[in-house]
Amino acid sequence: MRIGVLTGGSDCPGLNAALRAIVRKGVQEHGDTFTGFLDGWAGVLDDRTVPLDIPAVRGTLPRGGTILGSSRTDPLAGTGGAGRVKAALAAHELDALIVLGGVNTLTAAARLVDEEGLPCVGVPKTIDNDIQGTDYTIGFDTAVTVATETIDRLHTTAESHKRVLVVEVMGRCSGWIAIHAGLAGGANCVLIPERPFDLDRVCEYVESRFRASYAPIVVVSDSAVPAKGEVDLKGLSGVGEWLGREIERRTGHEARTTVLGHIQRGGTPTPNDRWLATRFGLHAVDAVHDGDWGAMVALHGTDIVRVPLREAVSGTRTVDAARYAENEIFFG
Amino acid sequence: MRIGVLTGGSDCPGLNAALRAIVRKGVQEHGDTFTGFLDGWAGVLDDRTVPLDIPAVRGTLPRGGTILGSSRTDPLAGTGGAGRVKAALAAHELDALIVLGGVNTLTAAARLVDEEGLPCVGVPKTIDNDIQGTDYTIGFDTAVTVATETIDRLHTTAESHKRVLVVEVMGRCSGWIAIHAGLAGGANCVLIPERPFDLDRVCEYVESRFRASYAPIVVVSDSAVPAKGEVDLKGLSGVGEWLGREIERRTGHEARTTVLGHIQRGGTPTPNDRWLATRFGLHAVDAVHDGDWGAMVALHGTDIVRVPLREAVSGTRTVDAARYAENEIFFG
Amino acid sequence: MRIGVLTGGSDCPGLNAALRAIVRKGVQEHGDTFTGFLDGWAGVLDDRTVPLDIPAVRGTLPRGGTILGSSRTDPLAGTGGAGRVKAALAAHELDALIVLGGVNTLTAAARLVDEEGLPCVGVPKTIDNDIQGTDYTIGFDTAVTVATETIDRLHTTAESHKRVLVVEVMGRCSGWIAIHAGLAGGANCVLIPERPFDLDRVCEYVESRFRASYAPIVVVSDSAVPAKGEVDLKGLSGVGEWLGREIERRTGHEARTTVLGHIQRGGTPTPNDRWLATRFGLHAVDAVHDGDWGAMVALHGTDIVRVPLREAVSGTRTVDAARYAENEIFFG
Amino acid sequence: MRIGVLTGGSDCPGLNAALRAIVRKGVQEHGDTFTGFLDGWAGVLDDRTVPLDIPAVRGTLPRGGTILGSSRTDPLAGTGGAGRVKAALAAHELDALIVLGGVNTLTAAARLVDEEGLPCVGVPKTIDNDIQGTDYTIGFDTAVTVATETIDRLHTTAESHKRVLVVEVMGRCSGWIAIHAGLAGGANCVLIPERPFDLDRVCEYVESRFRASYAPIVVVSDSAVPAKGEVDLKGLSGVGEWLGREIERRTGHEARTTVLGHIQRGGTPTPNDRWLATRFGLHAVDAVHDGDWGAMVALHGTDIVRVPLREAVSGTRTVDAARYAENEIFFG
Known part of the structure; x- marks a missing residue:
């Protein structure tokens, strides 16, 4: 043929x-x-x-x-x-x-x-x-692997400086990379587009992690949104940067954001x-x-x-509530 | 509880x-x-x-x-x-x-x-x-990843010296690591215990690969056996070393064996x-x-x-013929 | 003691x-x-x-x-x-x-x-x-390794989409990470703080690379500055993002920026x-x-x-002109 | 020209x-x-x-x-x-x-x-x-990196099984890979050709490590030799395998040998x-x-x-006594 x-x-x-x-x-x-x-x-x-x-x-x-x-x-x-x-x-x-x-x-x-x-x-x-x-x-597996290796690296710097580290991963309309890499990388909070997030609760996780004398890693899909309020991304690289600033403002803990971007889709x-x-x-x-x-x-x-x-192609495959709940046991 | x-x-x-x-x-x-x-x-x-x-x-x-x-x-x-x-x-x-x-x-x-x-x-x-x-x-996924990364490394040395490289991987009674890592690593022949191998055929793959001006990588489970004849492993580290010597003896091409061993089960x-x-x-x-x-x-x-x-636990999960055949398309 | x-x-x-x-x-x-x-x-x-x-x-x-x-x-x-x-x-x-x-x-x-x-x-x-x-x-060696692995990954995505990829690496007052990772990663242009850059020339390298049917990677220290003109970083994450936008605006080629950030200082x-x-x-x-x-x-x-x-501590160790010139042979 | x-x-x-x-x-x-x-x-x-x-x-x-x-x-x-x-x-x-x-x-x-x-x-x-x-x-740097990553992997399996793990690395007439990878990988003993080894002392290091409730890693150059006695390598893959057997025989602790071989010279x-x-x-x-x-x-x-x-080319560069002594502080 x-x-x-x-x-x-x-x-x-x-x-x-x-x-x-x-x-x-x-x-x-x-x-x-x-x-x-x-x-x-x-x-x-x-x-x-x-x-x-x-x-x-x-x-x-x-x-x-x-x-x-x-x-x-x-x-x-x-x-x-x-x-x-x-x-x-x-x-x-x-x-x-x-x-x-x-x-x-x-x-x-x-x-x-x-x-x-x-x-x-x-x-x-x-x-x-x-x-x-x-x-x-x-x-998908490569993207998750790159994201997880990054989270592995960020743990040590979070601990050394007692900082919040926000990692923004890709996921146009779904949180698959976020929940897989978040689980594999030991993130203390994972935010995905399927489930608009409650910023107060995110801050609680952050505080609770610091109370246990550890520094938190927050993984966020680039399409995640808060449940209430608007996100003004003007002048910001994306929701990750916005989130880092909000967490810092609300909790008083220093926060840094890393945007993985195209690294997730390249390479062997x-x-x-x-x-x-x-x-x-x-x-x-x-x-x-x-x-x-x-x-x-x-x-x-x-x-x-x-x-x-x-x-x-009749719709998009998204993360369901039960799968997300598996991750939640590790939050905070 | x-x-x-x-x-x-x-x-x-x-x-x-x-x-x-x-x-x-x-x-x-x-x-x-x-x-x-x-x-x-x-x-x-x-x-x-x-x-x-x-x-x-x-x-x-x-x-x-x-x-x-x-x-x-x-x-x-x-x-x-x-x-x-x-x-x-x-x-x-x-x-x-x-x-x-x-x-x-x-x-x-x-x-x-x-x-x-x-x-x-x-x-x-x-x-x-x-x-x-x-x-x-x-x-399993970690073992396959380690084995594949090794095969990736061996390709360049095989090419540079026009040598046969035999890689012995683990698999007590099944060829799963061998077929996964063999497929992912681009091996030119994969031998598993489920399917006793024909040494003549292995040598044909080796020759055919050299005719195409490339050097062959042969992946072998440590429990693989030839279809006919006995393998005398006395004084040898295992079937991989035996195979390397046989290939060298029969084809006249220099062969080297790498035994992965415990690397496959360790580490992150x-x-x-x-x-x-x-x-x-x-x-x-x-x-x-x-x-x-x-x-x-x-x-x-x-x-x-x-x-x-x-x-x-009523039996052992092994590689079936159809799955093995998928790998065969890349032999030689 | x-x-x-x-x-x-x-x-x-x-x-x-x-x-x-x-x-x-x-x-x-x-x-x-x-x-x-x-x-x-x-x-x-x-x-x-x-x-x-x-x-x-x-x-x-x-x-x-x-x-x-x-x-x-x-x-x-x-x-x-x-x-x-x-x-x-x-x-x-x-x-x-x-x-x-x-x-x-x-x-x-x-x-x-x-x-x-x-x-x-x-x-x-x-x-x-x-x-x-x-x-x-x-x-330093770990930071260079992380940055190089990232550049390795970005090459394939640059090629697949015929895009300019800008990689912003750390270097508060020196370009060491940039020139080492740029050389090791095969970057087509490397910009460092020791040597204010000429944006026209950067764009020439970009164009020349595309003329050879390849996509360019530009590595830039986060403290690099242009030789003339001001950089208005308001609303931008840094010089990398600014550079990506300028290259896109001037050459018409799509550009994307990746900011490595804290990954460079974390992990094993x-x-x-x-x-x-x-x-x-x-x-x-x-x-x-x-x-x-x-x-x-x-x-x-x-x-x-x-x-x-x-x-x-009497001063800062910076990249001298001869060392930078070694990299320049690979520009464009 | x-x-x-x-x-x-x-x-x-x-x-x-x-x-x-x-x-x-x-x-x-x-x-x-x-x-x-x-x-x-x-x-x-x-x-x-x-x-x-x-x-x-x-x-x-x-x-x-x-x-x-x-x-x-x-x-x-x-x-x-x-x-x-x-x-x-x-x-x-x-x-x-x-x-x-x-x-x-x-x-x-x-x-x-x-x-x-x-x-x-x-x-x-x-x-x-x-x-x-x-x-x-x-x-050299690549060989050391591959060897170190292997030692990293073997630590966990040594610990889990309370076994001695012997890693044979390359080094035709010098112990450079052994001492670099041994130091970087946290080996508990490193044996190099420049310094014929005392098997009793190696066994002491092994015992001392076990007494501290840890499992030992021994790194040996493939050209290392004992100070006294002959090594009969007949039927063995090399000095690493011989050493593993001797350690097991003398100390009663299970030992396994991994021969890195060509992995050290291949790949990116x-x-x-x-x-x-x-x-x-x-x-x-x-x-x-x-x-x-x-x-x-x-x-x-x-x-x-x-x-x-x-x-x-008038001679071979070898590891001198002072450099070797730096490693010894970590033995046992």
Whole structure:
């Protein structure tokens, strides 16, 4: 078969591992040929491609980012987008398109399957881990690992100076990185967007930690918000900085904020992410050869399964109350 | 409640994280008191204990090993063992015993529940990941991570000298570490005990890799065996060294063996292992308060559930053919 | 002898390693007893102490921060400070005081020796590496390692999105972390306080890197300033954020800023820092037993030597033009 | 100028960083062209080369090993070797040859300069750090870091099982890796080739550590030997395994041996090694343009200087008694 591949949305570690697995399996088992579209959907619209063969993916397993480049372009945002996608597939005589992306990138794929009958298969990737239908997404384990290593480092400086350290982690609409890294890093409070926070209570945790003669670490998703009152972020880098200032103002304890930012999405993937990405890649090729258009590969336990793309993108996977409560036992 | 705790079998990263979670949840939510038995079942038989309270577990989340010590003592190996276990529980007026261990340690717990009616709850831990009924066990992710980082390092030296590098990893009766680290590390051949290997074929992979102008990495479980012929390990450190010599003898390519050994079970747990161990600990306390004797906490997908200890220890969880085949696509 | 010890200024990795070496050497070789002052000079002024014996320092070699706590208190800032220091030494019948600190902390020690005749010995520590008379200070190697690992991670995300990534590192008055991490991390431009930067030239490097089809990484010390014009940091987290915005505005390329902040000073010290800190600690005890008051231990090549504290703190060690020029070959 | 480059001896992390610096500086500052000889001196004798330009070295800074390959071939071992080296230089019209290697590789270079008048400049690299005239060699810091991280991991398993853990590190004729990693890793005994060890005393350290309720770590160079008696290594992997067995036999404490092997020389270089290798590379190009044949670049403190190759290879740099004594304070 002739198969197109693209990586869309924000980059994350593991994309190259998935591309490598796709190409090795397709070429070696089926004699497929692959065309890589550059910079996500943008490369489809503009017909910018690169041939993807085994030499092209050699040595990429441990490399972060994506050799195809990425973008946030939505092919269906303007008029005529669907037609241009069709034209690109036709121009390269492609029998299928494997789309690696987060919710937005996969939503476009789902619509192209449902509305235009295009032969797409999806692979879920995002450090935010907010895609429905799969236990985990490519990139999440690496992001959690980076965030946890950072929290590990900050403990000693918090203790030495008896300071509050606020760590702002990523999570556009979900608190997965925050609760995983918060639990693994031994944070004394974790704030997530799913659960607007009570600033008084945060300050109580801070005070209680100091009373036990320790210094507190507060982990906050960059999309977390307080339950009441407004957050004026003007002139601030984000909610983490705001929170640090408020805690300092209210408790009188010195507070410092660290914003992890892009470190969370760069660099070599963890062994776990390489394993997940590789297996997703292998199974995506199976789905293509089964003609299972509209399927997304997904992790259920230790199995790779397929779920409908349209269901996976119908909403955002968020942290439920029970999971959050597990973290709360360690607050304060 | 008054609860005893022990850690048995080989040590692994994450045990302290589990102990910390058990104590924090029990003390804070239920007002439980905890007695730690030293050195696994040995400490129960000899009545060597230490009080486990919140200060005792502070700061232990990132620390490998176990603050309780461990041993491979089987309490039911001699006569009168069951009686001594009962006596120890009675002496400390314990209402329950939480047992963290691998197959052997948990088998004793299962028998004590079934045969003696003792109030035990199990927590599965082993870097080998060979316990049935759970997706993963405490310590496995760390072992895979250490092994993968080692393979990453060896690639460059293999390339620079055009040598075969054989990496022997742990896995008493299962190839889990080998296939995970082999896949994540980009090994060119992975040999596991579940599947006796064909030495001719291994040599073919080695030759094929050299023909592509690359140097091969062979990952082998320390319990892997050839399909035909005997392995005479006399004077050798293990199957890895034997394999290196055989490959060198047959292919004429220089080969070197690295035996990972105890590095795989030591040191700080990965964020993933801390998360799993912490959640296992929290849910073990729930099982105790539910009086769910004979239950083992287990991971199913992203949920912590309970499975019967007796079923979990009724056999060994091994790598099946389909999973192994996923790795084979990358051989050679 | 009876010896007091304090750690002052910002915390850094390696302080505990130094304390451990001081105590082990003093106790084992000389039968010394040690008194630890809490929170730097503050603990001397307020007479807050903790006994430092071998059990107190066990297991601290790999731990970041300082078990004594730290502060930026200047004992000579108010009136009567010198008297209170003397009184504290007298109260504990101390024969000597070992002071671990950066320029400010050591300046106080130098003055107390010169003006008051107090028996002080200094040990240089600061992630900034800006103390004269020694090749390196405790904490610097760890800070450079953390910064380099971060830059390594950011390369892949820069490439995937064709973005400029600005990394702001610490360096209050010197560019040591920036030039070391910039060189080791393969940065395409490094800006340091010793050399006010030309924004046009920075933008040229950025453009030139993009013309070669790569994405640029710009490393900037948090105290770097442009050669002409004012930097209005109002509402910005620092010069890094300002620089990112300016580059984006001028070149039209998307830019993102990562501020490393406190990660650079926390966590386990590198083997190099443990080695340096341990050796500094051992040699500081020698200086005490030699009665070499006013000496600071220092690294010259692979030797630990002594230099006068007063000379070490007479200015700041900065990056000279030749060293900076070595980095410039890799710009653009 | 037209410049040849080769990397000889065992591979080590940082060689690529040095090659990259050589090429970037030569091409950008002087318009030099570079010819890379493959597999060390072997490629010179057989005239196997690859062009080295800026694209060839892009992205290699963090990569271990050497893109040129390496070998232990001695060009002067057979007859006519010097003539073949001359012929290769003539064939490629080379004005100079930069030789990166350890003692053996550089000895050949020194002789070719002295005996044949060839225009060679040397760059010292070896994880063993045993080259005279320089504070450190390329690769050493990475080897120490890997060894220390391993010792860190082994502490927890030693404690959990109350076992002796023996760690065998590399060091063909010197104990540099052993004493650096032993000190940084908190080993309870370090054995080096410079100082034949007393097995009784080693066992005393082991016993004394157990008496203090801790488990001992013994670090041993693979070339260390006992002061009296013979070591029969038949059927053993090396002195580490022998030592583990002897300690177990004599003290009755269980002992395990871990042989680090090739892990120490593979993988990404530390920031420190990248910095050293890069600076060595830059200064080697200066030496070439100065026509300073027979010079070896070297680190003195924080400066890169030049020393005569012939002196550097006139012997082996070993650990002196005073340095070893610093470690002894931590034994037992």
